[in-house]
Amino acid sequence: MPTSYDVRLLQKKEIAEGTMEFTLEKPKGFEYRAGQYGDLVLPPSTGLDDSNNKHGFSFVSAPFEDTLRMATRMRDSLYKRAAAKVPEGAMVQLLALWGDFTLQKNEAVSAVFITGGIGITPVRSIIAQATHDKTNHKITLIYANRTPALAAYTDELERFAAENKNFTFVPVYTSTQGHVNTDLIKRHVPDVAAPRYYLSGPEGMVKAMRSLLIEIGADEDNIKTEEFEGY
Known part of the structure; x- marks a missing residue:
């Protein structure tokens, strides 16, 4: 089962044409493997509910870094439009952890x-x-x-x-x-x-x-x- 974390949205910025990056606070003691992902749950103030307020995003940030970063193509969907409007400093919810798209342990294999x-x-x-x-x-x-x-x-x-x-x-x-x-x-x-x-x-x-x-x-x-x- 994933764990739920309340985290602050620290920054939003466009990092490529039509692509937005969200920087979140990293919860104390939060550990993950590079390549894994979490669900970003938008706050009720967006007007979304349990049927459409959640989306999975891979962590762009690496585990050694001190914030969590996620990025997405900003398509014209209810979720994406709402995500673009969440102000910096707002609290959002993170559900984690998922995924096994991670680098193999064996360093002898390229x-x-x-x-x-x-x-x-x-x-x-x-x-x-x-x-x-x-x-x-x-x-x-x-x-x-x-x-x-x-x-x-x-x-x-x-x-x-x-x-x-x-x-x-x-x-x-x-x-x-x-x-x-x-x-x-x-x-x-x-x-x-x-x-x-x-x-x-x-x-x-x-x-x-x-x-x-x-x-x-x-x-x-x-x-x-x-x-x-x-x-």
């Missing part, structure tokens, strides 16, 4: 993340924590967006790549470079059968990448997915 759009949120957490912990995981991130303006956290990811010799960041902008395909994957992943794969992003993209990886020789048992539904 990890390849193929991510689209807002699917970057758990991945930023995982890479930040691995960089902080100086783990020996060899990590490659292929991060696809239509344009640079839509891509969140690229500055931070570039910084992690500069700090962490084991981390390679591959941004892909589909409006000019085309979609992630066999050639691109093989260019950055020489031995396709070897790594553990982590796919996160819109459902269609995740399913397509999973099929493509299996087709080109990845081990189906070594593919972990996190699908971000439209809402």
